[in-house]
Amino acid sequence: MSRIALVLTLLVAVLAATGLIIKPVMIHDQSYIASWSLLLAVSLGQAAWYWRGVRLSAVCLAPVLAVLLLGLASYLLPEGLIPYATLEHWAARLPGVSGIDSLRPPLIELFVLLALAGGVLGRTRASLATPLLQSLSLLLLITELWLVLNGHTDSPQNLAGTPASMALMTLLLGAQFSGVVAGWRHTRPSILRSLLPSLALVLVTILVWHQQRLYEDRRLQAQMQEETDRLSEQLSNEVTAHLEAVRRFASFWSLLDVQPTATQWQRQAERYHRDFAYFLNIAYVEPDGTIRYVYPRDDANLAIVGINALDVNRPYIDALSRALREGEEGHTGVVPLLQGMPGMIYYLPIISDRTQQVTGAAAMVLSLPVLADQLYAATRLNREHNHMRLAVADNVIRDWPTAETPGPWTHDSVIALGRHELVVSLSASSAYLLAQQSRQPAASLSIGLLLAYLLYMVVFGHHRMSAQHTSMFRSNEELRREVRHRTQLQREVEWLAGHDELTLLPNRRLFLTTLQRERQQRPLAVLLCDIDHFKSINDQLGHQAGDEALRRFARVGALAIPADAVLARYGGEEFVVLLVGDDADNALEIAETLRQAVMHSGIEHADGRPMTVSVGVATHDDQTLVPEDLLHRADVALYRAKRNGRNRIETDA
Incomplete structure (x- = not known):
């Protein structure tokens, strides 16, 4: 891989x-x-x-x-x-x-x-x-x-x-x-356990970031659209203002019954031109269509003085004709002007208040680029960061680009100009928008991803510690079981070291240890027992019968002696009893009880004779005890019992 x-x-x-x-x-x-x-x-x-x-x-x-x-x-x-x-x-x-x-x-x-x-x-x-x-x-x-x-x-x-x-x-x-x-x-289980909540947090973080970003973008778009609408409203107000000015100019001449003189026209037109510099010229047209006066009086404007406008094949003839013949005010809409730029020409009839006759018309040529420049200069727009454009239909009237990289959005607002629409477009630069944009979405994304990382670390660490704790707990349990098993085995070994596995009685080693421990007690007696003719049981009935005879003797003997006495298998078919606190008479009585119990235990030889036992009794009262001597005396007494016919009790006296 x-x-x-x-x-x-x-x-x-x-x-x-x-x-x-x-x-x-x-x-x-x-x-x-x-x-x-x-x-x-x-x-x-x-x-x-x-x-x-x-x-x-x-x-x-x-x-x-x-x-x-x-x-x-x-x-x-x-x-x-x-x-x-x-x-x-x-x-x-x-x-x-x-x-x-x-x-x-x-x-x-x-x-x-x-x-x-x-x-x-x-x-x-x-x-x-x-x-x-x-x-x-x-x-x-x-x-x-x-x-x-x-x-x-x-x-x-x-x-x-x-x-x-x-x-x-x-x-x-x-x-x-x-x-x-x-x-x-x-570590796959820990990885999966940690990934699920962490990835869920990542998904939530991405969704929150996306919604915050959309909200912030919409806020910026609404802000830019509001700015565009403000510019459009300002331009619309300017158009309305100059239209009212045109009407006032025409109404002024309606008060006169005679045509204005050149001086009167120039004086009055100069005031309006000073206030509205985007009027390229302000002309007086006689009722027959002849252009009589023009302001300002520059070479381009003076060249049209004396021309009959109704005889010129231009787009504004219909609007001029209605103003002179029908007394209706109008305009040409957006048309190409003789000055080589788009604009509009307003025609307002001058009607005598006394005769109600049309005495002429006031023609005002409006330059849209000059109007746009004047509007752009008057706006509070940040020109360094904003790109503004004015257009009619697909014809761009004026364009003010910015040196910065343009942003992703362009906002338009429309102003009606007669049959045409003046479109105001505004586009802010990316740098300007980013400066206005909140850092919260990016911060939310960063913090959310960091929290997901920390959550993974915490959950993974906790799960690994839990897994290690579980593994350690299992190891401890196995160790405890092993210790318990070994302890049990040790106890069994220790028990086997001091007991006979067949009869479950203490063996010779444990008996001697007990005798050594009780050597200070007085009186002290030892009963050494030997099963009579035990070899014949093994030979005639089998070793299983012999083992059963030994086990039966152990059970019967344990019931026949006092509870504080010690019954042990001394070796082969020999058993020994340690009596602490019993004198010679009590020892003989206990030995007789044991003999009778064995004889009536139910174990028989092959010829039907009951199993019997010979017992040698040795007691100790006041002298210093030597365990070997006590056992020797009991052994001598046992030998005497066997020699005298078995199934009997002899003492060391």
């Missing part, structure tokens, strides 16, 4: 290096070049690790992590701490760099690269959350693909990379996973 992982990693490195060299269309954006450069560095660090160059891998990835963390900080720094314009200025001072986005990857790819680099440094260690980092990379790549496919990358913030970069990161993730998955066999 490591060989496959190394081959895949080298393939990613080669493709990333090739893309950076040939610069295809897919990475023409400098921010994408940053992603590919960092991806190349991560793949080289991963390849170094597969080559067993652990130190080389750390050396390759240390600067990559530093760059990625700086890039993440640029997404998170509040505007009040370090303005975005300052970051742009610092970045632009570097050679070949146009802005901060040239130095940092898109937001999601930045987190993917961080997770991949962390996965390499974590190697196969599940305790360092390598499984979570790889799962996190996969979820982020799926999120990035979903954003691209659904068109949710339309934001001032650079969110996702290209399909090519996503494919390379997925391939690098697959290589990393195939190289480390074999090392997780022993």
